[in-house]
Amino acid sequence: MLKRATALTKMKGVASGLLLLAALLYVVALVLTPGHPTFGGYLKAFSEAAMVGAIADWFAVTALFRHPLGLPIPHTAIIPRNKARIGANLGDFICTHFLSREQVLHKVQEFDAAKRLAEWLSKEENAIALSGLAIKLASHGVGALRDERVRHFVRGTALARLEHIDLARISGQLLEVLTDDGRAQEVLDELLAHFDVWMQGEATQQRISEVISSELDVLRFSFFGKELPLHNLAGNWSSKKLVKRLSEVITEVNQDADHPLRKHFDEQLVSLVHKLKEEPAFRLRADQLRSQLMQHPALLGYLSGLVDDVVNWFEDDIRQENSELRAHMSKGTRKLGEALSEDLSMQAWINDQILALAGPLVERYRSEIGRYIAERIEAWNDQELVEQLESQVGKDLQFIRINGTLVGGLVGVLIHLATEFATRL
Structure with missing residues (x-):
């Protein structure tokens, strides 16, 4: 975020510098025109048009995010003023073009989760890591059984369940x-x-x-x-x-x-x-x-x-370097991955189950995702929204100002040239 803000500040400086340069050229043109009317005229046309283009594009870029010079000019501060509509449209756009049922299911099918899972489980380092994580989680649960409060709760719960067994x-x-x-x-x-x-x-x-x-x-x-x-x-x-x-x-x-x-x-x-x-x-x-x-x-x-x-x-076993439980879990995980790699019908079944689950999940949560995007954007503070968007695209928008300055100046020169040509006819 800091890097983007620095780049944005730099590009703003470049664009503003070109505007000041155009203003300086205009002053130079005024001085040169009496003694050098031809060169001064072209320089004046270039600088005038460049300033107009720079200021117009500065106004356009600024109007996207805030009121230029703080003045409540109509149709400025476009993004903050329309953030609710922008959020709703953005949510609809994402849900329609990225989260449709067909698109999601197509990507899930391409992903081939069963094959990837089999390959991942078959690797020794992954099996060791997974078994280690399982042992670590289990050790926390098993260790809690030493606490008398937990033992009392488990015993009371178990006995209460037994009382209702016919x-x-x-x-x-x-x-x-x-x-x-x-x-x-x-x-x-x-x-x-x-x-x-x-x-x-x-x-x-x-x-x-x-x-x-x-x-x-x-x-x-x-x-x-x-x-x-x-x-x-x-x-x-x-x-x-x-x-x-x-x-x-x-x-x-x-x-x-x-x-x-x-x-x-x-x-x-x-x-x-x-x-x-x-x-x-x-x-x-x-x-x-x-x-x-x-x-x-x-x-x-x-x-x-x-x-x-x-x-x-359990605790004695997992403290040992050659833990039998860890070794069995790691070996079992690898064997599971190898067996799944060779069983194409099982892979197909797993992928079918994922597809069957993904469809209803997409239908169920797609609209909620769209609402969340709209609500999140609408809830943003105006200043926060402007900062977020400007940090993302503000650097590129400054090129509009730069281009407006240069293109405006060139257009001014062309207009001046056309005028000179027309008057000489």
Whole structure:
């Protein structure tokens, strides 16, 4: 701004200097004319016309911004007097010729944001910078969790949200998802398979054997002073038979899609879903369970400890030079960029979404932009408006004064020459 003001002042000095030079030439012409009428006449014609052109153009340029000599001459100070209309017209012009829907969408389409984004993310320095920024922002948020006021707010907000959760209905809806498209049977197959593996384990069989042996303690007796562990033998035999039979049943269920156990499982699951979603007793019991959990000090202590553990781990990791979290984020960012670079259909989808969003945004905010331009110009102080415009175009406008001085002088010489020629005829 200072540089432009200096240049404007310099050009004003040049234009005013030419006017003074023309006035000086006029004085010289008056002195020379009696002794040198021909040369003096041409010099006088040039200087007179130059002064007229300079003054006329000075008046025209000045009248754009202010009243010449401070006199309220009509049709002067054009810009300050018409700033509201100028602002409105400028806003309309920009909205019509620069912010039309077709023009903006064409430029957005040419920009190819998806491709540029992919290329930007693929560069290692950008991935590192982005991950660093994300870590820095996250560290501020995570660090705030150490403040007791924040912890109290988060805990209170979370508990308040939990109080409005319909635990029974949500549980019923989750179970209902399992019953759709035969997914419940898939879950049953997995459960039975895991149960079979667990039952086949030595530790499980040993535990079953011990339980059965303790129940058959009546078989423990001595013969000729020596204890006979018939209860242990019976327990081992029974546990093996039990495990074998359960395994056979599981195999039968897995191989028979119409096994009665499958039908019974579906029926019980459907019944449970209905009770959870519709029966008041189940919902009341779920609400009571939720209240007990929320009021239990162990739960609050666990949640607080969990938050502290997460915060400690996060802060310890990001302080290290070889931060795993930062490295994973940087690597993931680059991979995302590389994958996006190779996936033209995904790029097309992203660009389509941007185009779909840009259209309504242009329509919504275009008129507001126009109003903002008009209101901003109208709200400007007259002096501020003049200074802003004059700093931008005032230097070029001074060339009008310079040209007016020179062209006016030349025209004066031509008129004087034509007059001399006409009088000699």
